[in-house]
Amino acid sequence: MILIADSGSTKTDWCVAEKGEILHRIITRGMNPFFQTEEEMKQEICHTLLPQLPDGGFDTVYFYGAGCTPEKGEQVHKAVSTIPGIRGEILVASDMLGAARGLCGHHAGIACILGTGSNSCHFDGERITANVSPLGFILGDEGSGAVLGKLLVGSLLKNQMTEGLKEEFLREYDLTPAEIIARVYRQPFPNRFLASLSPFLARHLDDKTVYALVLESFEAFFRRNIMQYDYRNCEVHFIGSVAHYYRAPLEEAARRMGIRLGRIVQSPMEGLVAYHNA
Numbered sequence: 695m696i697l698i699a700d701s702g703s704t705k706t707d708w709c710v711a712e713k714g715e716i717l718h719r720i721i722t723r724g725m726n727p728f729f730q731t732e733e734e735m736k737q738e739i740c741h742t743l744l745p746q747l748p749d750g751g752f753d754t755v756y757f758y759g760a761g762c763t764p765e766k767g768e769q770v771h772k773a774v775s776t777i778p779g780i781r782g783e784i785l786v787a788s789d790m791l792g793a794a795r796g797l798c799g800h801h802a803g804i805a806c807i808l809g810t811g812s813n814s815c816h817f818d819g820e821r822i823t824a825n826v827s828p829l830g831f832i833l834g835d836e837g838s839g840a841v842l843g844k845l846l847v848g849s850l851l852k853n854q855m856t857e858g859l860k861e862e863f864l865r866e867y868d869l870t871p872a873e874i875i876a877r878v879y880r881q882p883f884p885n886r887f888l889a890s891l892s893p894f895l896a897r898h899l900d901d902k903t904v905y906a907l908v909l910e911s912f913e914a915f916f917r918r919n920i921m922q923y924d925y926r927n928c929e930v931h932f933i934g935s936v937a938h939y940y941r942a943p944l945e946e947a948a949r950r951m952g953i954r955l956g957r958i959v960q961s962p963m964e965g966l967v968a969y970h971n972a
Contacts, residue, residue: 697752697777698966700792701725701759702934703810704886706738709963710748714971716964720746724810725759725773727766729883735773744777751779756970758792758962760811790815791822795969796962797931803956804923808944809934810889812838812915816923826919831885837915837944839936843888845907846895847874855903863894896939908940912947920953929956 695717700707703724710718722742725735757774767786774784794805794817806814812835816824831840850860851871864870878884898904920930930953937944938960948955959965 695750695752696970697747697755698963698970699755699757699759699774700789700796700961700963700966701757701762702789702807703729703760703883704889706759707961707963708743709967710752711967711971714967716967718746718748719963724886725770726761727759727769728761732769732773735770736776739773739776747777749779751781752777754782754970755780755784756792756966757784757786758789758966759786760789762786762788789813790825792966793933793962794822796965797933797957797959799965799969800972802928804920804925804928804930806915806920806930806932806937807934808837808839808915808932808936808940810839810885811835812841812919812934812936814915814919814923816928824923826922828919831888834918836918837912837936839889839892840885841888842895842908842911842936843891844878845911846891847878847888849903849907855901859898859901859904863891866894867891892936893939899940899943905943908943909947912940912944913951916947916951916953921951925953929954931956932958933960933962935960 695712698709701724703726705724706722708720709716720743722738755774757770759770762770770786771784790813793807794815797805798817800819802819803817805817813828815822828834835841849855850863877887895904895908937958941958
């Protein structure tokens with residue numbers, strides 16, 4: 695029996711699997727060592743994950759997570775080691791490698807994440823051969839939930855959308871402009887806050903200004919990231935909630951940019967279970 699984790703900045707998807715079959719799935723809060731201490735991650739595991747795990751222990755644990763760089767991975771390894779009954783290895787790797795394995799399996803391709811943040815890589819079927827740094831939601835993360843939320847509130851507060859849309863947004867989220875500024879600049883996890891606002895865009899894609907904002911952000915993702923790889927000879931695959939719920943403008947942006955799309959799925963977990971079973 696193995697345990698696989700796919701962790702972003704917002705949530706962690708845990709999967710218990712055996713012989714290629716998913717037995718149990720658990721959702722906890724995101725575990726990113728750039729934003730959380732080892733102790734905070736241990737607390738999340740102890741209080742949320744452990745009460746839901748089945749008995750029996752695990753032969754191997756695979757943890758794929760945002761922020762799991764070689765420098766930060768040891769913190770995650772120590773936190774995960776608090777799970778009782780681990781008989782074998784604990785392997786910690788980036789969420790990007792998890793996406794590539796889940797999307798491409800043992801084949802070459804370009805793998806992309808569009809969730810709270812965004813990322814991409816070229817994968818040769820065994821390893822990541824190229825990765826354009828995502829740079830986070832302030833400098834990069836084009837097409838992500840955090841950037842879409844940032845563009846949304848920026849456009850609304852600068853009166854670049856209709857007054858009716860602005861009033862509907864503030865009423866629906868029970869926010870004032872001052873509260874938005876405070877949440878972004880003075881409180882922790884502004885990326886999560888901004889990403890939580892982006893579903894408003896998905897519900898108003900029939901508005902021309904909203905659709906154009908989303909489309910331009912996806913085109914920027916392709917232009918600033920994907921077009922630095924060998925994209926003419928590879929399919930481009932996507933995972934993540936943003937890719938899943940904004941499929942129509944994502945596909946239109948790809949057509950405009952001459953990008954050949956492959957799989958678009960919300961989670962890499964089924965692919966990861968198949969990959970590790972093989």
